């Protein structure tokens with residue numbers, strides 16, 4: 001599939017983050033609805049071409065837990081990436097509309113996210129680097145898929161050199177400039193799972209708003225957050241405690257987390273993501 005800007009008709013804007021915006025578009029020749037992400041990077045044209053080459057790896061990513069990729073191109077200096085459109089959207093917008101997500105649904109979501117991380121690492125040696133509710137998407141088939149992972153080293157570096165490269169889901173070792181490993185993604189999974197179950201971002205525990213630098217300082221120096229006592233199942237609290245160990249060497253791997261009592265129990269639970277998708281898409 002040779003994607004060209006001229007073949008894409010704008011339907012509507014889906015949202016905008018720090019690094020760019022995402023539009024719902026129609027690829028007219030194939031009648032395919034796509035999500036087009038527009039990324040603005042301040043670099044030389046040659047560097048942008050290098051990024052496009054590196055993004056081609058996405059064509060080889062094929063998993064039910066990963067948003068599929070149609071192609072990328074340059075348009076007026078912006079990098080445009082076309083991906084599978086997920087019609088219900090991201091988990092942050094879902095919990096903001098519907099409130100905290102039921103624990104057993106959170107467990108099933110967690111299973112999908114961990115499976116996506118394992119797929120990326122085992123098959124492509126890709127570390128996600130940006131796990132958070134806005135990068136976990138749901139469609140009306142009840143599929144949960146992850147997007148916006150770090151495939152292009154050059155793109156990662158061009159973003160890292162801006163302030164946009166820092167976010168509140170980063171592990172303490174990342175905030176301190178340490179090396180990135182799958183264990184840093186595990187920290188972000190812990191924060192994300194907590195956020196979905198609580199219906200709010202878990203830092204700081206008292207819910208006060210902190211400026212970003214204070215927040216990063218808090219994450220590095222204060223104890224990791226925990227769920228309120230007595231309100232959540234013990235296996236979920238233990239899952240979160242394990243993900244949020246400050247020492248990355250002590251954190252479990254995604255494969256170990258898949259076997260955790262919390263995830264294993266929720267996999268058996270008689271709730272399904274398809275029904276949940278129907279429920280949340282109701283007005």
Ligand code: ATP
Pocket residue numbers: 014015016017018019020021022035067083084085086087089090093130134135137147148
């Ligand atoms: P950040 O820029 O900090 O990573 P973000 O993830 O919210 O934040 P974007 O990645 O630009 O920012 O995405 C903007 C919004 O577009 C997301 O919140 C999500 O709701 C929506 N979106 C992104 N990709 C898709 C997709 N493939 N299908 C449907 N909606 C999507």
Ligand code: MG
Pocket residue numbers: 017134135148
């Ligand atoms: Mg995103």
